[in-house]
Every structure is written in C-alpha cells, then in structure tokens.
Amino acid sequence: MSSLIKMEEVDRSRLREVWSVQDFARRHRLCKEEEARLKKLFGDFATKQELLSNAQRPPQFR
Numbered sequence: 572m573s574s575l576i577k578m579e580e581v582d583r584s585r586l587r588e589v590w591s592v593q594d595f596a597r598r599h600r601l602c603k604e605e606e607a608r609l610k611k612l613f614g615d616f617a618t619k620q621e622l623l624s625n626a627q628r629p630p631q632f633r
Contacts, residue, residue: 588619595622 592615596606605627613621 589616590619590622591616592622595619595626599626599628601626601628 592606592609592613595601595617596609601609609617609622609626612625
C-alpha cells in the first residue's frame with residue numbers, strides 16, 4: 572500500500588528547522604568530541620533531522 576506525500580506538508584515539518592550544531596549539542600548533552608564530529612560533518616548549522624539521525628551518544632548504564 573502506498574500513500575501520497577504532499578511537498579507542502581513536508582516543508583512545514585519541524586524536522587526541516589535549521590539548528591546551530593553547538594545549541595543542539597548543548598540541548599542533547601553531547602560531549603565535545605561528538606559536537607566537533609557533527610561540526611566537521613555539517614559545518615555550524617544543519618537541519619534538525621540531519622542532527623537527530625547522525626548524533627551518537629553512548630548508553631547511560633548505572
């Protein structure tokens with residue numbers, strides 16, 4: 572089964588927001604090394620979707 576995706580709805584999606592990599596790293600409590608890796612990959616700014624799909628954070632076990 573397939574469905575039709577309207578481009579107007581995709582453009583209004585909150586995942587298309589452009590964020591500062593530094594702000595994203597601070598909000599998601601990423602280490603400095605991960606922030607540097609994301610900056611090398613995208614530069615100073617990237618979309619929220621790109622950052623969420625590429626950010627890596629080690630699991631926090633007790």
